[in-house]
Amino acid sequence: xxxxxxxxxxxxxxxxxxxxxxxxxxxxxxxxxxxxxxxxxxxxxxxxxxxxxxxxxxxxxxxxxxxxxxxxxxxxxxxxxxxxxxxxxxxxxxxxxxxxxxxxxxxxxxxxxxxxxxxxxxxxxxxxxxxxxxxxxxxxxxxxxxxxxxxxxxxxxxxxxxxxxxxxxxxxxxxxxxxxxxxxxxxxxxxxxxxxxxxxxxxxxxxxxxxxxxxxxxxxxxxxxxxxxxxxxxxxxxxxxxxxxxxxxxxxxxxxxxxxxxxxxxxxxxxxxxxxxxxxxxxxxxxxxxxxxxxxxxxxxxxxxxxxxxxxxxxxxxxxxxxxxxxxxxxxxxxxxxxxxxxxxxxxxxxxxxxxxxxxxxxxxxxxxxxxxxxxxxxxxxxxxxxxxxxxxxxxxxxxxxxxxxxxxxxxxxxxxxxxxxxxxxxxxxxxxxxxxxxxxxxxxxxxxxxxxxxxxxxxxxxxxxxxxxxxxxxxxxxxxxxxxxxxxxxxxxxxxxxxxxxxxxxxxxxxxxxxxxxxxxxxxxxxxxxxxxxxxxxxxxxxxxxxxxxxxxxxxxxxxxxxxxxxxxxxxxxxxxxxxxxxxxxxxxxxxxxxxxxxxxxxxxxxxxxxxxxxxxxxxxxxxxxxxxxxxxxxxxxxxxxxxxxxxxxxxxxxxxxxxxxxxxxxxxxxxxxxxxxxxxxxxxxxxxxxxxxxxxxxxxxxxxxxxxxxxxxxxxxxxxxxxxxxxxxxxxxxxxxxxxxxxxxxxxxxxxxxxxxxxxxxxxxxxxxxxxxxxxxxxxxxxxxxxxxxxxxxxxxxxxxxxxxxxxxxxxxxxxxxxxxxxxxxxxxxxxxxxxxxxxxxxxxxxxxxxxxxxxxxxxxxxxxxxxxxxxxx
RNA sequence: GCCGACGUAGCCCAAACUGAGGCAGAGGCACCAGUUUUAGAAACUGGCGAGUGUGGGUUCAACUCCCACCGUCGGCACCA
Numbered sequence: 001x002x003x004x005x006x007x008x009x010x011x012x013x014x015x016x017x018x019x020x021x022x023x024x025x026x027x028x029x030x031x032x033x034x035x036x037x038x039x040x041x042x043x044x045x046x047x048x049x050x051x052x053x054x055x056x057x058x059x060x061x062x063x064x065x066x067x068x069x070x071x072x073x074x075x076x077x078x079x080x081x082x083x084x085x086x087x088x089x090x091x092x093x094x095x096x097x098x099x100x101x102x103x104x105x106x107x108x109x110x111x112x113x114x115x116x117x118x119x120x121x122x123x124x125x126x127x128x129x130x131x132x133x134x135x136x137x138x139x140x141x142x143x144x145x146x147x148x149x150x151x152x153x154x155x156x157x158x159x160x161x162x163x164x165x166x167x168x169x170x171x172x173x174x175x176x177x178x179x180x181x182x183x184x185x186x187x188x189x190x191x192x193x194x195x196x197x198x199x200x201x202x203x204x205x206x207x208x209x210x211x212x213x214x215x216x217x218x219x220x221x222x223x224x225x226x227x228x229x230x231x232x233x234x235x236x237x238x239x240x241x242x243x244x245x246x247x248x249x250x251x252x253x254x255x256x257x258x259x260x261x262x263x264x265x266x267x268x269x270x271x272x273x274x275x276x277x278x279x280x281x282x283x284x285x286x287x288x289x290x291x292x293x294x295x296x297x298x299x300x301x302x303x304x305x306x307x308x309x310x311x312x313x314x315x316x317x318x319x320x321x322x323x324x325x326x327x328x329x330x331x332x333x334x335x336x337x338x339x340x341x342x343x344x345x346x347x348x349x350x351x352x353x354x355x356x357x358x359x360x361x362x363x364x365x366x367x368x369x370x371x372x373x374x375x376x377x378x379x380x381x382x383x384x385x386x387x388x389x390x391x392x393x394x395x396x397x398x399x400x401x402x403x404x405x406x407x408x409x410x411x412x413x414x415x416x417x418x419x420x421x422x423x424x425x426x427x428x429x430x431x432x433x434x435x436x437x438x439x440x441x442x443x444x445x446x447x448x449x450x451x452x453x454x455x456x457x458x459x460x461x462x463x464x465x466x467x468x469x470x471x472x473x474x475x476x477x478x479x480x481x482x483x484x485x486x487x488x489x490x491x492x493x494x495x496x497x498x499x500x501x502x503x504x505x506x507x508x509x510x511x512x513x514x515x516x517x518x519x520x521x522x523x524x525x526x527x528x529x530x531x532x533x534x535x536x537x538x539x540x541x542x543x544x545x546x547x548x549x550x551x552x553x554x555x556x557x558x559x560x561x562x563x564x565x566x567x568x569x570x571x572x573x574x575x576x577x578x579x580x581x582x583x584x585x586x587x588x589x590x591x592x593x594x595x596x597x598x599x600x601x602x603x604x605x606x607x608x609x610x611x612x613x614x615x616x617x618x619x620x621x622x623x624x625x626x627x628x629x630x631x632x633x634x635x636x637x638x639x640x641x642x643x644x645x646x647x648x649x650x651x652x653x654x655x656x657x658x659x660x661x662x663x664x665x666x667x668x669x670x671x672x673x674x675x676x677x678x679x680x681x682x683x684x685x686x687x688x689x690x691x692x693x694x695x696x697x698x699x700x701x702x703x704x705x706x707x708x709x710x711x712x713x714x715x716x717x718x719x720x721x722x723x724x725x726x727x728x729x730x731x732x733x734x735x736x737x738x739x740x741x742x743x744x745x746x747x748x749x750x751x752x753x754x755x756x757x758x759x760x761x762x763x764x765x766x767x768x769x770x771x772x773x774x775x776x777x778x779x780x781x782x783x784x785x786x787x788x789x790x791x792x793x794x795x796x797x798x799x800x801x802x803x804x805x806x807x808x809x810x811x812x813x814x815x816x817x818x819x820x821x822x823x824x825x826x827x828x829x830x831x832x833x834x835x836x837x838x839x840x841x842x843x844x845x846x847x848x849x850x851x852x853x854x855x856x857x858x859x860x861x862x863x864x865x866x867x868x869x870x871x872x873x874x875x876x
Numbered sequence: 877g878c879c880g881a882c883g884u885a886g887c888c889c890a891a892a893c894u895g896a897g898g899c900a901g902a903g904g905c906a907c908c909a910g911u912u913u914u915a916g917a918a919a920c921u922g923g924c925g926a927g928u929g930u931g932g933g934u935u936c937a938a939c940u941c942c943c944a945c946c947g948u949c950g951g952c953a954c955c956a
Contacts (some may be wrong), residue, residue: 196952240951247879373956655905656889660888665887667904740903821936824937
């Protein structure tokens with residue numbers, strides 16, 4: 001389309017004098033000026049504001065929302081540069097792209113600032129947001145700013161509370177006294193996910209166990225669905241994230257079995273994944289915290305000893321270093337349990353290696369086939385009976401006497417944990433483990449002493465936090481009515497303006513009497529509010545749904561808006577959220593589906609986990625993640641000021657594949673600027689001639705192009721193919737390399753703007769416009785500037801610029817260089833037409849002089865011809 | 877200890893490790909030389925480089941497949 005001058009409607013923007021300012025382009029590249037100009041243009045034209053439009057395909061590009069700490073760091077810059085590149089690419093491909101941003105603005109640093117410096121958390125937070133928003137705008141990220149949200153806004157956290165009530169109604173939110181993970185440094189509770197490995201996810205402090213009354217969300221109800229749902233996202237998520245989630249959920253198939261305690265009516269239930277080994281059970285081992293213990297010991301003479309031991313175990317467990325393993329210790333309770341399969345009586349022990357939190361808190365000990373039980377049996381000289389035999393030769397050989405059901409403890413040196421065939425197992429002997437597991441579970445169920453069972457490692461999500469700066473849990477405690485949910489119409493339960501931030505003990509809200517004291521929504525009597533607030537991971541579990549409809553005051557979001565935009569097509573963030581945030585948000589999605597808000601199961605189709613940005617630590621030579629304490633941080637603002645946002649972003653995308661660590665290098669940025677400058681000055685040299693050539697719309701015929709012009713066109717179309725592929729697989733670094741190649745090809749093309757033939761100018765314009773368009777996702781400001789200089793009005797977005805299309809015919813090589821090997825060693829190359837037949841290629845290769853010099857005097861045994869690829873001559 | 881990922885020029889990274897074995901180099905940084913400059917920087921021009929962590933095997937042919945080992949990183953860690 002030739003463009004017309006706005007002022008005089010002359011077809012050529014170059015010839016019209018009024019329009020000279022439209023295409024005004026500085027001779028030199030001044031990033032600051034270009035970036036300011038286009039940021040302003042974008043804002044004025046609403047370039048990135050999008051609406052539901054059923055006629056257009058939508059694309060949801062999402063970056064993990066930042067915590068407003070006050071300053072962007074390079075990790076943010078990397079995150080947003082990736083997201084912006086994808087957004088621009090999809091827009092140029094004709095998609096209706098939603099690209100929003102917001103703030104994870106509840107959380108403890110704001111409260112820490114309040115404790116330390118007496119500032120109001122809200123003021124602190126909002127000031128930080130203001131500063132960081134400015135930084136993002138200077139980066140020129142293409143957000144639809146009208147959709148910005150902040151977790152600490154009552155209009156937002158109202159809906160956290162609303163969801164809580166919906167879950168409470170459905171029994172998905174509940175309160176219980178439980179042993180929780182307590183971070184002594186932050187003085188608050190942590191969820192299981194947040195205390196993984198026994199340390200606080202944020203400060204690394206070793207967590208303690210405490211008994212506290214807490215609110216939980218029943219994530220375990222969705223354990224199986226969270227597992228099953230992975231099939232749907234398998235292709236779009238990194239394998240290791242799925243593996244981590246799978247491990248975390250920890251599904252385990254096995255069976256429950258009840259062991260009668262001799263002389264009582266009590267039964268102890270165990271969970272086992274190896275019911276096939278039950279004939280080898282030599283004891284029942286219970287956790288020290290087991291609830292049946294007290295009752296069973298009532299009449300036992302050993303009661304004081306056993307209780308003393310149990311208390312000791314509980315005490316040491318509490319102060320155990322993370323990752324540290326205690327030596328196995330146990331005590332015989334003197335009681336006997338009856339093996340429901342064999343009828344045999346076996347002792348009941350208490351031991352420190354059995355955990356109350358997993359399974360049933362009791363296990364059957366089978367030392368011959370379980371390493372832990374083996375170790376335990378060795379220590380206490382318990383008998384060891386082998387009941388599984390080796391069935392294949394690659395299974396490890398464990399020395400045994402291989403006969404009878406006798407004690408093997410003198411012979412076996414380790415447990416045999418593989419599956420095999422049952423031996424010494426009564427009527428079950430001879431069966432394979434796999435079959436026995438199924439059949440024995442069925443048998444136990446039929447006879448009323450057990451059943452097949454599945455357990456999960458996943459625990460319910462504890463969301464109570466003893467904190468001020470979070471969404472209040474909308475619950476009231478009434479003397480008369482008990483736990484009463486706040487009615488929906490009274491939401492939000494607002495945080496008070498101020499509170500005393502002592503930094504110790506209970507939530508600061510407990511000290512704000514006008515907050516705590518309220519009336520019961522049911523009976524109207526005086527009542528007290530819940531003073532804990534919600535884990536901030538609640539806010540981030542559904543924020544990207546809210547972006548679709550951020551102003552809605554009736555509902556968290558409209559079903560229609562979400563149905564159009566969601567699920568997220570591309571999510572980009574750090575690997576550190578692989579389990580916590582990404583598991584919670586999947587849970588939340590399934591919950592929202594079940595309350596009828598949405599109709600899909602998985603919130604995120606494709607996930608990209610970006611690598612860290614590292615910098616050398618002065619004096620050590622080590623590359624570490626940028627941080628204040630190490631003094632190796634780099635301020636994005638300084639970089640933008642020195643090199644421009646475009647160069648910073650280009651470098652960040654070019655320096656490494658997105659999943660890899662990115663090593664910061666100032667020299668690398670300089671390289672990026674140099675490249676932009678090269679492209680820019682090329683456009684400068686040619687823009688008058690090329691925007692003039694716009695009048696000549698039609699493509700010259702193939703014969704009109706010179707040989708070099710055809711080569712340039714080939715390069716152009718090949719590059720378009722490559723970069724389009726790279727984008728689909730998110731290989732930004734190789735895209736940039738390809739752009740540099742194309743730019744080099746342009747420089748190598750020998751033509752002068754004034755003297756160039758029409759066909760040469762056409763080839764150059766094609767190459768240059770493609771280059772500029774494909775550069776836009778990496779360096780949008782300067783690309784806009786160059787696009788305009790090449791004679792296009794309205795900007796890339798509002799002017800409806802489209803990603804270039806590759807013509808495969810033009811991209812195809814006219815000649816192929818085929819390597820010829822002799823005995824696998826490269827000896828020559830021959831030039832042939834791409835469509836050459838196998839037979840011809842073979843003949844040409846064999847008659848090649850260099851090849852001949854290696855084959856003469858030898859017998860040709862074989863000639864391998866790989867069409868389009870190579871020829872290998874095998875000689876003797 | 878268990879599970880997973882990864883090892884290519886001085887460095888970051890390519891080459892279909894993706895369902896398929898087929899010329900190890902696209903690009904950048906650094907380095908060297910030249911042009912320009914009072915000098916430096918910048919810019920431009922031209923150069924420099926590894927046989928793919930190690931050792932075996934399969935094959936006409938292995939970065940690619942198989943086996944063993946070494947190293948780095950990450951996750952889990954008494955989960956029955």
